[in-house]
Amino acid sequence: MNKSLKFILLTFILFFAGFLVFLQVIKPRIGNIVAAWVDEQVDARISYRDIDISVFRSFPSVSISLDDLVVSEKNAAEPDTLAALKRFSVVFNPVSLVLGRLDVEAFVADQPRLNIERDSTGVLNWDVFVRKDAPDTSAGAPGAFELNLSRLVLRSADVVYHDNVSGIRIELNGWDHELSGRFRVQETVLNTGNSIESFSFTAGDMTWLSNVALEFDADIEADLENKNFILRKNRLKLNELGVVLDGAVNSTEDGMETDISFRGEESVGLRDIVSLLPALYAENFSRVETGGNAGFEGWVKGVWRKGETAPFGVMIDIDDGVFGYRGEKVRMKKIDVRADISSPGGSMDNTVISAQDMTFDLEGRPFRGSFVMKNPVSDPRFEVTASGNLMLEHLTSIYPLEHIDLSGELLADLSFSGRMSDMKEGRTANTRTSGTIGLKNVSFAHDMLRPPFSVPSARITLQPSSLRFESAGVRAGKSDFSFSGSISGYMGYFFADNAMQGRVQLVSRALYLDEFENLEEEKKPLLLPERIALDIEADVGRAVVRDFDFREVRGLISLRDRKLSLSDVTASTLGGTVKLKGYYSTRDGKPDTEFSVEATEMNIATSYESVPLIKTLAPVAGYSRGDVSAAVDMNMKLDDALKPILETVSGKGRITTSGLKVEGFPPVSKIGSLLDMDQLDTLDIGEASLDFVVDDGQVTTPPFDFAVNDISVTASGTTGFDRTLDWVLEMTIPSSYIGPRGKQLVTGLLDKLPLKVPDISLPDTLLIDARIRGSVSDPEIGLDIARTATRMSERAARGIGERITGALKDRLLPDSADTTTQEPGQQSLLKGIDGQLKTILGGGGQDTTATEQKADTSKTDSSSAKEKGLPDLLKSLF
Numbered sequence: 001m002n003k004s005l006k007f008i009l010l011t012f013i014l015f016f017a018g019f020l021v022f023l024q025v026i027k028p029r030i031g032n033i034v035a036a037w038v039d040e041q042v043d044a045r046i047s048y049r050d051i052d053i054s055v056f057r058s059f060p061s062v063s064i065s066l067d068d069l070v071v072s073e074k075n076a077a078e079p080d081t082l083a084a085l086k087r088f089s090v091v092f093n094p095v096s097l098v099l100g101r102l103d104v105e106a107f108v109a110d111q112p113r114l115n116i117e118r119d120s121t122g123v124l125n126w127d128v129f130v131r132k133d134a135p136d137t138s139a140g141a142p143g144a145f146e147l148n149l150s151r152l153v154l155r156s157a158d159v160v161y162h163d164n165v166s167g168i169r170i171e172l173n174g175w176d177h178e179l180s181g182r183f184r185v186q187e188t189v190l191n192t193g194n195s196i197e198s199f200s201f202t203a204g205d206m207t208w209l210s211n212v213a214l215e216f217d218a219d220i221e222a223d224l225e226n227k228n229f230i231l232r233k234n235r236l237k238l239n240e241l242g243v244v245l246d247g248a249v250n251s252t253e254d255g256m257e258t259d260i261s262f263r264g265e266e267s268v269g270l271r272d273i274v275s276l277l278p279a280l281y282a283e284n285f286s287r288v289e290t291g292g293n294a295g296f297e298g299w300v301k302g303v304w305r306k307g308e309t310a311p312f313g314v315m316i317d318i319d320d321g322v323f324g325y326r327g328e329k330v331r332m333k334k335i336d337v338r339a340d341i342s343s344p345g346g347s348m349d350n351t352v353i354s355a356q357d358m359t360f361d362l363e364g365r366p367f368r369g370s371f372v373m374k375n376p377v378s379d380p381r382f383e384v385t386a387s388g389n390l391m392l393e394h395l396t397s398i399y400p401l402e403h404i405d406l407s408g409e410l411l412a413d414l415s416f417s418g419r420m421s422d423m424k425e426g427r428t429a430n431t432r433t434s435g436t437i438g439l440k441n442v443s444f445a446h447d448m449l450r451p452p453f454s455v456p457s458a459r460i461t462l463q464p465s466s467l468r469f470e471s472a473g474v475r476a477g478k479s480d481f482s483f484s485g486s487i488s489g490y491m492g493y494f495f496a497d498n499a500m501q502g503r504v505q506l507v508s509r510a511l512y513l514d515e516f517e518n519l520e521e522e523k524k525p526l527l528l529p530e531r532i533a534l535d536i537e538a539d540v541g542r543a544v545v546r547d548f549d550f551r552e553v554r555g556l557i558s559l560r561d562r563k564l565s566l567s568d569v570t571a572s573t574l575g576g577t578v579k580l581k582g583y584y585s586t587r588d589g590k591p592d593t594e595f596s597v598e599a600t601e602m603n604i605a606t607s608y609e610s611v612p613l614i615k616t617l618a619p620v621a622g623y624s625r626g627d628v629s630a631a632v633d634m635n636m637k638l639d640d641a642l643k644p645i646l647e648t649v650s651g652k653g654r655i656t657t658s659g660l661k662v663e664g665f666p667p668v669s670k671i672g673s674l675l676d677m678d679q680l681d682t683l684d685i686g687e688a689s690l691d692f693v694v695d696d697g698q699v700t701t702p703p704f705d706f707a708v709n710d711i712s713v714t715a716s717g718t719t720g721f722d723r724t725l726d727w728v729l730e731m732t733i734p735s736s737y738i739g740p741r742g743k744q745l746v747t748g749l750l751d752k753l754p755l756k757v758p759d760i761s762l763p764d765t766l767l768i769d770a771r772i773r774g775s776v777s778d779p780e781i782g783l784d785i786a787r788t789a790t791r792m793s794e795r796a797a798r799g800i801g802e803r804i805t806g807a808l809k810d811r812l813l814p815d816s817a818d819t820t821t822q823e824p825g826q827q828s829l830l831k832g833i834d835g836q837l838k839t840i841l842g843g844g845g846q847d848t849t850a851t852e853q854k855a856d857t858s859k860t861d862s863s864s865a866k867e868k869g870l871p872d873l874l875k876s877l878f
Contacts, residue, residue, distance in 0.1 A: 044128040045072045045079060048088075061105055065089040073125065082126060086111035091151075106151040116161045122307065152179040165307045166203070166348055167377045173198040183224065190220040190229075199238075203348045204377030205420070212238050212276060218245075227251030231260065240275035241268065241296065255305035264296035270321045270335070272296075292321035292335065302345050311345035321360075323398065330397035334361040349377040363394045375419075383417045392442060408442030408455070414462060424496035426489055428464035435462050451477035451515050466490070469504065477515040481508035487534070499531045506557075510542040527586045528562040535559075538569070548573055548610050555580070562587045566595070574610060575603035575627065584638075592648075594635035601627045604660070613644060616721050617692075617699050619776045626660035634694065646721050649694055656689040667725060667772045667779035674781060675746075675768070676739030679709045690715075697721045710734055717772070725779060727772040735762045749785045 049068035069088045073079035091106040117125045154177040161170040174197030181190040196214040200207065218234035228250045236243040247260030264272070270290040295317040302310030321335030339355035353373045360367055367388030374381045392406040418431030437460040445452035458472035466488040473482040485504030492498030540553040555569030563585040570579050582595025607628075608614050608621040615622065634651035636644045662668070662683040672680030688706035692699050703716040711734070717727025738746065743762060767787035774780035 042071070042128045043074055044082065045074045046070075047072075060094075061091050062094045063089045063091045063108075074128070080115065080125065081113075082115060082128070084113045085109050088112075104149055106149065106153065108153040108155070109157065110155050112154060112157045112159075114157065114159045116159070118163045118165055120164045122165055149183045150180060153177070163307075166309075168348060169200075169202040171198070171200040172196050181222070186225045187221075187223050190218075190222050192216070192218050192220065203351070205380060206373075206376040209238070209276065214238055236262070238276055239272075241272040243296070247300075252303060255303045255308075257303045258300050258310050260300045262298050264294075268294055268296055270294045270318055270323065273316060273318070274323070287326045289324050289326050290322060293317075293319040294321065298341075308346050309343065309348055311343060313340060313342040315340045325397070325400075328397050330363060330394050332360050332362050332398050334359065334366075336360070347377065349375050351376055362390055362398070365389055365391065365394075380420045381418070382420075385415050387413045403447040405445040405452075406443070409438075409440040410442070411438035411440070412436075416462075420495065423491040424498070426492045426498060428491065431464050431491070433462050433464045436460065437462070450517050451479075466502075478512045479508070479510060479515060481506055481511060481540075483507070493531060497531065499533055501533045503535045503537070505537045506539070508538075508540045508543075511540055511544070513543065513545045527589070528559065528564055528584075530562050533558075533560050543571070573602075574599075574606045576601035576629070578602070591638040592636065593638055595633075597630065597632045597634075599628075599630045599632075601629060604628050613649075616646065616723075617694060617719070619719065619723050620662065620665055623665040624660055624662045626657060628655055628657045628660065630655045647697060649721075651694045652692065654689060654691050656687075657685065658687050660685040660688070666776060667727070667781070668729075670779055670781050671729070671770050671772075671783075674742065674783060675733070675737075676742035677733075677737045679711060679737050683708045709737075711737070723776045725772050725774060725776065729770040729772065731768050731770065733766050733768055735764055735766050738766065745783070746785055749783065 047070050048066040050066075052065045052067065054063050054065070066088045067086070069083075069085040070081060071083040072081045087108075087110040089106075089108040089110075090104055091108065093103045093105060115125070119125075154175060157172065157175040157177065159170075159172040159175060161168075163169070174195075176195045177192070179190060179192045182188045194214070194216040198211045199209060199214040200211055201209040215237040216234070219232055220234070221230040221232065222228070228248070230248045231245050234245045236245055242265040243262050244265060245260060245262045247258065249260070250257045270292055271288055273294055273296060274288060274290065275285065295315070298312065298314035300310050300312040302312075304310050316337065316339045318335055318337040321337075322331055322333050323335060324331040336357070336359050337355060338357055339353075341351065341353050343351040351374075353371070353376065355371045358369045358371070365388065367386070367390060369386040370384070372383040389409060389411040392408050392410055395410075396404070396406050412435070414435035414437070416431070416433045416435075418433070422428070422430040439455050439458040442455040442458075443452060444454075454475045456473050456475070458474075459470045460472075461468040461470060466486045467490050468486045469484050471482070472484065474480070483504045483506045485502060487500055487502030487504075489498060489500045493500035536557040536559070538553060538555055538557055541551070543550040543553050550571040550573045553569065553571040556567040557569070558565045558567065563583050565583040566580050568579060568581065570577065572578075577600045579598040580595060582593065584591065584593045604621050604624045604626055608618075608624075630653055632651065632653035634649065634653075636650070637648040639645055660683075662685065664681065665683070668680050668683065672678065685706050685708055688704065690701055690704040692701045694700075697720060699719045701716055701718070703714050705712070705714050707713070712732040714730040715727065717725065719725055719727075735743070746762065746766065746768075766785065769784040769787065771782040771784065772779055773782070
């Protein structure tokens with residue numbers, strides 16, 4: 001390498017290195033210049049995270065980038081974000097810096113998010129650009145820009161435009177845009193390329209395009225000074241539909257004058273038009289096969305003004321079309337459609353959408369319809385007709401439904417005209433609705449539900465104010481039911497948030513409700529619908545739910561605001577009759593229920609097996625036979641499987657029986673084993689009634705009386721939901737029923753009492769209190785015979801007193817048998833002696849039921865009084 005080349009290369013390297021150093025030195029100044037310029041141009045708040053300068057991205061030009069740039073309103077109390085950019089780059093000529101200015105060549109925006117909105121008063125939130133009557137653009141002005149823009153780039157932009165005046169909303173997602181040209185000259189050709197992943201256009205309540213993929217490439221002849229633009233065979237693609245545009249756009253004093261025509265490409269077909277209507281092909285567009293002739297054309301001609309559109313028209317023509325899916329034999333044929341969208345200009349509300357005559361043939365069954373909509377923005381007015389008959393299995397071949405199988409015949413003859421506002425507000429007198437919908441041999445099956453449904457025949461008559469069901473029969477598995485009646489307010493329900501009312505009659509020979517099953521992996525509770533007020537008059541011959549077998553179910557079932565109520569529903573079940581009142585509600589998103597049951601002569605054994613809640617509340621029912629009657633009020637929360645959440649169960653009730661047999665109930669059998677008696681193994685209970693209260697996880701029963709085999713029982717206590725027991729049985733038992741081991745046990749218990757019982761035989765009747773604790777399967781029994789001991793002591797005391805009194809009478813009053821000969825003083829003496837004996841011996845004829853604790857505190861004193869008082873009395877007498 002010669003010295004000259006080395007010198008030049010070294011000089012270039014040093015110059016380039018110096019230039020990089022120079023850029024880093026002036027980097028803060030450039031940032032200040034950019035910030036100052038932006039602040040002069042817009043009345044908005046500008047912020048960014050970092051500034052970067054690079055000579056490599058756009059060599060030989062230099063780019064300066066602002067990272068995480070945010071543009072927001074400046075003076076608002078709660079400023080909205082107008083734009084947020086991942087990176088905003090300005091490409092400029094570095095040589096211009098030597099001349100004291102900054103010549104901008106390109107703007108590049110990466111991942112911009114733009115929010116453009118015009119409020120109801122017509123104010124645009126992006127109206128933040130500063131207007132200057134005489135801007136200073138002289139070269140010598142400090143910090144001035146000389147715009148020499150040749151390229152504008154957007155990458156992955158998301159833009160939302162919402163005009164509250166016209167009701168127009170435009171959304172663009174994934175927009176890649178590049179515009180290039182010589183912007184400094186008066187006349188130039190602008191080259192633009194656009195690719196949008198998703199484009200949506202809405203006017204009022206009407207969505208014209210939804211999530212359409214859009215491409216637009218154009219060469220535009222531009223007169224930048226006069227703002228006139230001419231389109232020359234530019235191509236627009238909407239999904240699969242290719243459109244060619246021609247025309248011009250010229251700026252005027254009061255708007256933009258347009259004269260544009262467009263038409264489908266020569267190869268346009270039905271498939272291309274169908275691509276704009278995803279609802280027609282679901283997610284199977286790659287399998288769509290079409291045929292026939294199709295045409296698409298339109299125009300826009302007039303002046304676009306602020307808040308006003310130019311006149312426009314779009315025409316769609318389909319002739320002898322064919323539609324189907326590859327791999328399916330069914331084809332929709334003879335498709336003829338003449339549709340147009342037109343507007344005389346001004347408000348978008350002047351637009352009219354019309355398809356006066358639409359016909360097709362589906363497997364030999366013709367169908368005809370028409371559709372007209374006016375005033376789509378302010379208050380859409382519809383005129384719709386439909387008539388024909390279709391086989392549903394053919395329809396689902398054209399429009400597949402996921403997880404659903406449909407078959408059968410659909411017949412329709414409908415006509416409707418009216419405004420959306422009248423439908424929402426229920427002003428049915430202003431609408432015209434007539435026609436019928438019929439179903440024949442229809443079957444419905446869903447992968448996640450069973451059993452499948454079939455409708456042999458059904459007819460629905462449409463009227464402006466109501467839907468009337470006539471002879472609608474349904475079969476599902478072994479179940480059948482038919483219903484008739486009417487529903488009013490259906491328009492307000494479907495098109496607004498209004499309630500729907502109705503009354504129907506439900507008749508069924510048999511309903512096997514256990515057959516209806518949700519097969520989804522995640523079971524969810526049955527959530528009742530809102531805004532429905534429906535009364536159902538039910539007459540069901542047989543209804544089977546789990547182990548319940550109801551017969552002759554009749555009554556009123558009402559649905560109101562997510563609450564299903566039963567009013568005096570009667571049925572025969574479990575060998576008796578029931579009357580039900582109550583509700584099932586999901587108002588708070590969780591199911592809960594409250595019910596009142598009046599049951600008469602129900603078989604208790606069958607009830608125990610059929611009603612899981614009885615196993616929790618009354619475990620003794622599992623050892624019982626016979627019939628009971630009950631009046632029960634309960635409320636509780638339910639889990640997702642509609643089973644009671646036990647900790648939420650509360651209520652009260654009364655149970656009565658005229659005859660009940662309890663066999664082998666472990667707690668009672670254990671008492672019988674302790675007392676060595678067989679009479680408690682089987683309890684034959686006659687008439688009895690008991691009250692109970694359910695709360696805090698247990699059932700509390702106040703004292704109630706019943707008799708078993710000459711044994712009188714007063715029972716009370718609590719039963720826990722965990723089958724734990726805490727009961728007391730106060731029993732009066734004939735001593736002859738108690739075997740030797742039992743009598744030995746009783747005698748041993750008597751000997752342990754502090755109140756000594758004289759050595760005499762057991763009475764004919766024993767008073768025994770049994771305390772039952774533990775659980776049903778493993779009970780703990782405690783026996784208390786204090787009442788028997790007290791009774792025996794009192795009987796012994798009375799016997800001693802009677803013998804002493806008799807002896808004293810014989811000694812002191814020989815003629816005591818003849819009270820008529822006694823003097824008043826003698827009678828008084830006898831009464832005094834008798835009273836003292838009763839006090840000393842503890843008789844008095846009173847039946848005390850003192851507990852063991854009372855016996856401990858009082859019987860010792862009583863015994864000492866007897867030991868001390870009797871000798872004193874005898875001494876005073878003799």
